[in-house]
Amino acid sequence: MLSVTLLEHTPEPERVVAMAARLCYASVGAKELSERLSDEKVKEMVRKMVAIGHGSTLEHASFTFGVEGVSRVLTHQLVRHRIASYDQQSQRYVASHGFQYITPPKIAGNPAAKARFDALMEEIRSAYDELVELGVPKEDARYVLANAAETKILITMNARSLLHFFNLRCCLRAQWEIRQMANRMLAEVKKVAPTLFHNAGASCVNTGLCPEGDMTCGHLEDMLKLREP
Amino acid sequence: MLSVTLLEHTPEPERVVAMAARLCYASVGAKELSERLSDEKVKEMVRKMVAIGHGSTLEHASFTFGVEGVSRVLTHQLVRHRIASYDQQSQRYVASHGFQYITPPKIAGNPAAKARFDALMEEIRSAYDELVELGVPKEDARYVLANAAETKILITMNARSLLHFFNLRCCLRAQWEIRQMANRMLAEVKKVAPTLFHNAGASCVNTGLCPEGDMTCGHLEDMLKLREP
Amino acid sequence: MLSVTLLEHTPEPERVVAMAARLCYASVGAKELSERLSDEKVKEMVRKMVAIGHGSTLEHASFTFGVEGVSRVLTHQLVRHRIASYDQQSQRYVASHGFQYITPPKIAGNPAAKARFDALMEEIRSAYDELVELGVPKEDARYVLANAAETKILITMNARSLLHFFNLRCCLRAQWEIRQMANRMLAEVKKVAPTLFHNAGASCVNTGLCPEGDMTCGHLEDMLKLREP
Amino acid sequence: MLSVTLLEHTPEPERVVAMAARLCYASVGAKELSERLSDEKVKEMVRKMVAIGHGSTLEHASFTFGVEGVSRVLTHQLVRHRIASYDQQSQRYVASHGFQYITPPKIAGNPAAKARFDALMEEIRSAYDELVELGVPKEDARYVLANAAETKILITMNARSLLHFFNLRCCLRAQWEIRQMANRMLAEVKKVAPTLFHNAGASCVNTGLCPEGDMTCGHLEDMLKLREP
Numbered sequence: 001m002l003s004v005t006l007l008e009h010t011p012e013p014e015r016v017v018a019m020a021a022r023l024c025y026a027s028v029g030a031k032e033l034s035e036r037l038s039d040e041k042v043k044e045m046v047r048k049m050v051a052i053g054h055g056s057t058l059e060h061a062s063f064t065f066g067v068e069g070v071s072r073v074l075t076h077q078l079v080r081h082r083i084a085s086y087d088q089q090s091q092r093y094v095a096s097h098g099f100q101y102i103t104p105p106k107i108a109g110n111p112a113a114k115a116r117f118d119a120l121m122e123e124i125r126s127a128y129d130e131l132v133e134l135g136v137p138k139e140d141a142r143y144v145l146a147n148a149a150e151t152k153i154l155i156t157m158n159a160r161s162l163l164h165f166f167n168l169r170c171c172l173r174a175q176w177e178i179r180q181m182a183n184r185m186l187a188e189v190k191k192v193a194p195t196l197f198h199n200a201g202a203s204c205v206n207t208g209l210c211p212e213g214d215m216t217c218g219h220l221e222d223m224l225k226l227r228e229p
Numbered sequence: 230m231l232s233v234t235l236l237e238h239t240p241e242p243e244r245v246v247a248m249a250a251r252l253c254y255a256s257v258g259a260k261e262l263s264e265r266l267s268d269e270k271v272k273e274m275v276r277k278m279v280a281i282g283h284g285s286t287l288e289h290a291s292f293t294f295g296v297e298g299v300s301r302v303l304t305h306q307l308v309r310h311r312i313a314s315y316d317q318q319s320q321r322y323v324a325s326h327g328f329q330y331i332t333p334p335k336i337a338g339n340p341a342a343k344a345r346f347d348a349l350m351e352e353i354r355s356a357y358d359e360l361v362e363l364g365v366p367k368e369d370a371r372y373v374l375a376n377a378a379e380t381k382i383l384i385t386m387n388a389r390s391l392l393h394f395f396n397l398r399c400c401l402r403a404q405w406e407i408r409q410m411a412n413r414m415l416a417e418v419k420k421v422a423p424t425l426f427h428n429a430g431a432s433c434v435n436t437g438l439c440p441e442g443d444m445t446c447g448h449l450e451d452m453l454k455l456r457e458p
Numbered sequence: 459m460l461s462v463t464l465l466e467h468t469p470e471p472e473r474v475v476a477m478a479a480r481l482c483y484a485s486v487g488a489k490e491l492s493e494r495l496s497d498e499k500v501k502e503m504v505r506k507m508v509a510i511g512h513g514s515t516l517e518h519a520s521f522t523f524g525v526e527g528v529s530r531v532l533t534h535q536l537v538r539h540r541i542a543s544y545d546q547q548s549q550r551y552v553a554s555h556g557f558q559y560i561t562p563p564k565i566a567g568n569p570a571a572k573a574r575f576d577a578l579m580e581e582i583r584s585a586y587d588e589l590v591e592l593g594v595p596k597e598d599a600r601y602v603l604a605n606a607a608e609t610k611i612l613i614t615m616n617a618r619s620l621l622h623f624f625n626l627r628c629c630l631r632a633q634w635e636i637r638q639m640a641n642r643m644l645a646e647v648k649k650v651a652p653t654l655f656h657n658a659g660a661s662c663v664n665t666g667l668c669p670e671g672d673m674t675c676g677h678l679e680d681m682l683k684l685r686e687p
Numbered sequence: 688m689l690s691v692t693l694l695e696h697t698p699e700p701e702r703v704v705a706m707a708a709r710l711c712y713a714s715v716g717a718k719e720l721s722e723r724l725s726d727e728k729v730k731e732m733v734r735k736m737v738a739i740g741h742g743s744t745l746e747h748a749s750f751t752f753g754v755e756g757v758s759r760v761l762t763h764q765l766v767r768h769r770i771a772s773y774d775q776q777s778q779r780y781v782a783s784h785g786f787q788y789i790t791p792p793k794i795a796g797n798p799a800a801k802a803r804f805d806a807l808m809e810e811i812r813s814a815y816d817e818l819v820e821l822g823v824p825k826e827d828a829r830y831v832l833a834n835a836a837e838t839k840i841l842i843t844m845n846a847r848s849l850l851h852f853f854n855l856r857c858c859l860r861a862q863w864e865i866r867q868m869a870n871r872m873l874a875e876v877k878k879v880a881p882t883l884f885h886n887a888g889a890s891c892v893n894t895g896l897c898p899e900g901d902m903t904c905g906h907l908e909d910m911l912k913l914r915e916p
Contacts, residue, residue, distance in 0.1 A: 518751050
């Protein structure tokens with residue numbers, strides 16, 4: 001079961017963004033700025049920073065997620081996002097006897113496929129156990145583990161990096177599992193920084209551009225049609 | 230006057246590092262881990278992560294500083310540290326009439342030099358004002374401003390990046406102004422994460438290595454002599 | 459005098475991008491891919507990678523520039539681009555007696571302003587020399603140097619980072635000096651990677667979006683008007 | 688079969704490092720510097736930059752490798768190195784019928800384990816094919832693929848990042864497969880930049896420090912003993 005928890009974050013993420021913004025343009029000091037900013041002013045400045053893409057101000061707000069119930073298909077994609085910090089459960093040090101696994105919905109919804117899939121996972125579990133019994137170290141036995149094997153990961157990203165991550169991974173063209181996780185992360189950060197992430201999501205929603213070319217899902221075109229008179 | 234304020238930080242910086250560490254090596258989930266970690270266990274794990282240089286776990290703890298009373302000599306060096314986020318007061322948008330400036334101690338302590346220095350700063354202030362009056366935009370008038378001109382900057386770094394920053398900038402061979410700021414930053418983070426930054430500082434103190442070669446200050450050698458029987 | 463030289467670059471920048479692209483989508487190996495790609499196919503694939511924003515493929519092509527005749531106003535902005543490598547002439551180690559300087563066009567074209575500016579630079583040169591004579595170390599005497607002081611810098615960026623740099627810095631809203639340098643860098647890379655940088659430039663030109671909001675120069679609007687029937 | 692090819696690199700990697708170094712400390716321009724540097728001088732400066740850890744100068748030299756015959760165990764670790772660029776063969780777009788796989792030596796050398804391992808891989812191949820026949824998309828069928836499945840990847844790293852990579856991954860404590868690849872990469876770059884990578888390798892060899900604590904392999908201790916009288 002996918003579980004996404006916002007474990008830690010910069011205590012007042014929107015206030016720190018607003019302070020950064022004002023520091024750039026005003027002649028007062030950092031401490032003073034903080035004292036003088038009302039909640040309404042903070043919101044206004046955050047909206048402006050997001051709108052004009054003044055990305056550096058968004059980097060001072062940082063978010064740490066604990067994620068469980070995801071496959072290594074997902075994490076191998078995830079860790080390609082380099083402006084982020086990760087720590088992941090090790091298959092080298094943690095034994096994988098009776099490992100859990102993620103079943104893709106298109107397999108779960110296809111009884112013949114599901115039966116084959118489950119049987120294979122059972123087979124892989126047995127093979128892993130047998131190899132370990134035969135004296136193969138865990139770090140080598142793991143070569144048999146499936147991409148589907150469940151893993152856990154800690155993710156820290158700043159708001160700028162998150163907005164970019166959502167652009168790519170909330171997109172309907174993104175792989176289903178990472179999209180599901182990205183949407184859950186977005187829901188979490190919206191609770192603590194609603195203005196900062198107000199308009200966050202796939203590129204089409206967030207920037208009005210679809211970078212997918214011929215492979216577009218058509219969502220942007222649909223949105224634009226709705227706006228026509 | 231140099232002012233270094235720790236404006237924001239990950240609420241429990243050492244706990245998040247310990248959680249990251251345990252996630253890698255244990256088979257329980259992130260939430261569970263947090264509940265079960267005593268303060269003593271947190272400290273023990275943080276010590277271990279720092280000792281073995283498991284840097285990724287240290288990245289989840291993030292610190293935001295407001296810094297004032299520094300020169301652009303300092304900030305031009307500072308922003309070369311790329312694993313960090315900055316927002317700096319703009320000389321393009323903020324007028325610099327009567328700008329403040331930083332006087333190096335070796336000038337402050339040399340009356341003839343100080344007189345020359347102060348007179349020149351006064352001269353630059355006048356020139357800036359005159360240029361603006363002659364219709365030169367602020368963004369061009371600033372070409373006359375001295376390196377000494379005071380600036381303000383917001384800095385966010387994670388603990389791993391900070392440890393590296395302290396290695397280089399708390400060193401006696403570092404430029405005096407950035408060293409002064411680095412030492413103040415170190416004092417601030419020690420208050421909220423004493424175990425994480427227990428042994429932080431210049432390379433010689435932190436790693437037992439001096440990378441300065443022939444240009445060493447000799448501090449490491451002195452420390453090693455003290456340890457001899 | 460601004461001087462921008464492309465000192466080194468990945469020997470066949472477009473071929474390496476095309477190879478990266480094919481590796482992702484084809485079942486043949488890296489060496490094979492290279493042998494089979496015609497020049498025409500390379501161009502086609504590069505065009506596609508740029509169009510769909512498959513940025514990772516563009517990172518394998520890297521460019522090193524030697525830049526001289528720029529001010530520290532420029533370099534302080536430049537080094538804020540963190541996905542890049544820099545080495546800059548040190549004012550700490552290299553003496554600045556009789557330093558050269560950059561005169562902004564709006565000062566150069568205003569005789570009264572120019573006279574004031576030149577006189578001040580002369581004054582700063584004298585002050586620098588006097589301070590050094592009074593025993594102030596170079597690294598402290600430099601506090602008097604103007605933002606206008608000439609510096610030299612070596613820059614390495616990959617194609618993805620360059621495209622982003624051009625988005626921001628070829629923009630008419632960018633500061634004039636860094637825009638001038640960015641345009642020169644763009645001209646240089648177009649000579650060796652014309653397809654890769656075909657459409658490069660300010661955001662409006664490159665992406666069809668203007669992130670400047672109310673502060674837009676109007677160029678995008680003008681371009682869109684031209685396209686109307 | 689592991690295959691590591693150095694596909695592209697900065698044409699004169701050591702010369703560009705030397706130029707960067709001289710630019711920092713000398714008062715002549717970049718072009719001039721290049722002309723005046725003899726091969727012997729280049730080597731001398733590179734040696735110095737490596738010795739004092741002036742890392743920024745090493746970043747201007749960049750290396751692109753094509754790697755084949757590696758498992759996803761390896762690539763999932765590899766892509767955690769963030770100061771690098773990657774493009775990897777996609778299991779989403781490229782079909783994996785009859786996929787190749789990597790057999791760990793400790794399995795290859797244990798006949799019972801090898802038989803079990805090979806049979807399981809055959810079983811996974813069949814399951815993959817059946818799922819695709821049952822209408823499961825490639826991107827979901829891949830959830831059954833083993834960690835052992837062969838993949839191909841393009842890697843670009845600069846010399847500074849490579850030196851760090853070798854510190855960690857040439858270490859005897861590193862996982863055997865990535866260590867094998869790291870050693871091959873090191874052999875390749877030594878051919879084109881022998882001075883730059885002269886002393887490269889595991890931390891103990893390169894820096895004289897072992898960060899592994901209690902888990903040290905003892906190699907450093909052995910080396911130190913050899914140096915005793």
